[in-house]
Amino acid sequence: FFVDPADEGKGKGKAVAETPMKKDGEEKDQAKDTEANDLINSTFDVSVTLADQQADPNSPLYSAKTFEELGLHTDLLKGIYDMGFSKPSKIQERALPLLLSSPPTNMIGQSQSGTGKTAAFVLTMLSRVDFNVQKPQALCLAPSRELARQIMSVVVQMGKFTSVQTEYAIKDNLPRDATSISAQIIVGTPGTMTDLIRRKVINVSEVKVFVLDEADNMLDQDGLGDQTLRVKNMLPRTKMQIILFSATFPDHVRKFASKFAPDANKIELQRNELSVEGIRQFYMDCRDEEHKYDILVSLYSLLTIGQSIIFCKHRHTADRISQRMTAEGHKVASLHGAKDASERDTIIDAFRQGKDKVLITTNVIARGIDIMQVNMVVNYDLPLMNERGPGGDDRPDVETYLHRIGRTGRFGRKGISINFVHNQQTWQQMDQIEKALGRKIIRIETDDLDEMEEKMKKALK
Ligand SMILES: Nc1ncnc2c1ncn2[C@@H]1O[C@H](COP(=O)(O)OP(=O)(O)OP(=O)(O)O)[C@@H](O)[C@H]1O
Numbered sequence: 001f002f003v004d005p006a007d008e009g010k011g012k013g014k015a016v017a018e019t020p021m022k023k024d025g026e027e028k029d030q031a032k033d034t035e036a037n038d039l040i041n042s043t044f045d046v047s048v049t050l051a052d053q054q055a056d057p058n059s060p061l062y063s064a065k066t067f068e069e070l071g072l073h074t075d076l077l078k079g080i081y082d083m084g085f086s087k088p089s090k091i092q093e094r095a096l097p098l099l100l101s102s103p104p105t106n107m108i109g110q111s112q113s114g115t116g117k118t119a120a121f122v123l124t125m126l127s128r129v130d131f132n133v134q135k136p137q138a139l140c141l142a143p144s145r146e147l148a149r150q151i152m153s154v155v156v157q158m159g160k161f162t163s164v165q166t167e168y169a170i171k172d173n174l175p176r177d178a179t180s181i182s183a184q185i186i187v188g189t190p191g192t193m194t195d196l197i198r199r200k201v202i203n204v205s206e207v208k209v210f211v212l213d214e215a216d217n218m219l220d221q222d223g224l225g226d227q228t229l230r231v232k233n234m235l236p237r238t239k240m241q242i243i244l245f246s247a248t249f250p251d252h253v254r255k256f257a258s259k260f261a262p263d264a265n266k267i268e269l270q271r272n273e274l275s276v277e278g279i280r281q282f283y284m285d286c287r288d289e290e291h292k293y294d295i296l297v298s299l300y301s302l303l304t305i306g307q308s309i310i311f312c313k314h315r316h317t318a319d320r321i322s323q324r325m326t327a328e329g330h331k332v333a334s335l336h337g338a339k340d341a342s343e344r345d346t347i348i349d350a351f352r353q354g355k356d357k358v359l360i361t362t363n364v365i366a367r368g369i370d371i372m373q374v375n376m377v378v379n380y381d382l383p384l385m386n387e388r389g390p391g392g393d394d395r396p397d398v399e400t401y402l403h404r405i406g407r408t409g410r411f412g413r414k415g416i417s418i419n420f421v422h423n424q425q426t427w428q429q430m431d432q433i434e435k436a437l438g439r440k441i442i443r444i445e446t447d448d449l450d451e452m453e454e455k456m457k458k459a460l461k
Pocket of ligand 1: 084085086087088089092111112113114115116117118119120246247367368369370406410411
């Protein structure tokens with residue numbers, strides 16, 4: 001079990017209560033979706049660190065097997081069931097009672113990608129809002145407009161039976177002369193959120209919940225950290241519930257996260273527990289860059305069995321590959337940060353609706369995007385630390401790798417990831433990822449398409 005070394009080291013009497021969540025073999029469920037049930041029944045162990053030293057982490061108060069137990073308003077329960085959720089996932093089971101308890105307590109929550117973190121924080125925002133007050137009460141920040149839009153769709157779906165009012169704080173969304181937002185829940189990206197608060201378009205006096213999705217990314221000093229801190233510093237200092245969620249919390253942001261969300265309840269996983277069980281990882285040994293392209297093209301029929309996402313390092317690579325493939329008669333789309341806002345929305349929406357089956361992109365959508373039909377992720381280029389910001393180097397970026405492959409295998413489903421390596425350096429980088437995660441990455445021959453197809457189809461069964 002994992003204990004935050006920062007907390008442990010300080011040893012200031014903080015209760016470190018570790019409760020193993022073991023597989024509950026007895027639990028029988030009649031629901032059809034057995035894979036999702038496996039996830040609900042437990043596929044991983046979590047450790048819970050309660051901010052309240054006196055609390056007994058084994059108390060039933062700290063675990064909810066049903067949504068009813070949480071004391072939610074019936075309109076919210078209706079929304080949850082309308083989304084097809086029958087009971088809380090593992091992370092929700094542990095996190096929701098802590099998130100919803102009174103007085104509100106901060107939360108730092110970590111669990112694998114696709115395990116239901118979004119639903120947990122959205123439900124918290126909805127249940128804390130006073131629908132009679134027409135002022136912003138909950139703010140949520142995400143690292144990309146695509147993710148902000150997806151989170152909003154969960155807010156709207158889950159809040160369908162309430163009178164919640166929502167607004168975006170993303171680029172090019174509001175008319176330039178907008179003077180005030182009265183919506184209760186605002187979801188956006190940090191730059192636009194800062195701008196709107198500064199210009200007093202968002203009045204923050206009633207804000208009582210502040211959520212960071214992909215929190216490690218949002219707090220990283222090489223990335224969005226400054227902007228996120230700027231937003232926090234403009235919020236009221238008292239009675240603010242700060243909620244940080246991510247699948248990953250690398251060491252260098254852990255301390256800052258604890259400072260950012262003081263006295264938080266913590267739910268955490270070890271790094272080697274972070275790979276999602278259902279995702280089979282492969283690699284293909286390509287001869288050179290051009291061979292990578294040829295292999296990708298030869299994979300096309302496999303890529304379109306379900307849907308797939310191809311990750312490249314550079315925007316121009318994504319564009320070039322997509323142009324070449326399109327010219328050769330394949331239907332693919334490309335998405336990256338250099339495209340303008342409305343184009344980005346059109347592209348991700350078409351992909352979400354299944355109109356496009358292959359999306360070629362960069363790290364811009366490495367995190368959070370939840371599309372169930374995605375059963376294959378290709379790392380055309382492996383993610384490296386030097387893509388994070390100026391301080392990075394040629395080491396592989398294990399966190400981003402986990403987030404990228406986590407676009408498949410959502411909520412207990414099966415998925416495949418394929419890494420392209422093409423020289424000694426990339427092979428070593430992949431080897432480091434394999435070691436860091438303690439999971440085998442299996443070789444597939446590039447010259448035997450039949451074997452490749454057979455292996456992949458087997459992995460998806
Ligand atoms: N209790 C539940 N029952 C059934 N489905 C659920 C439940 N909770 C969440 N889901 C579904 O599981 C999928 C993954 O959930 P979600 O997007 O919240 O994962 P996440 O942990 O936020 O992932 P990531 O780390 O990639 O952001 C979503 O499609 C969501 O609707």
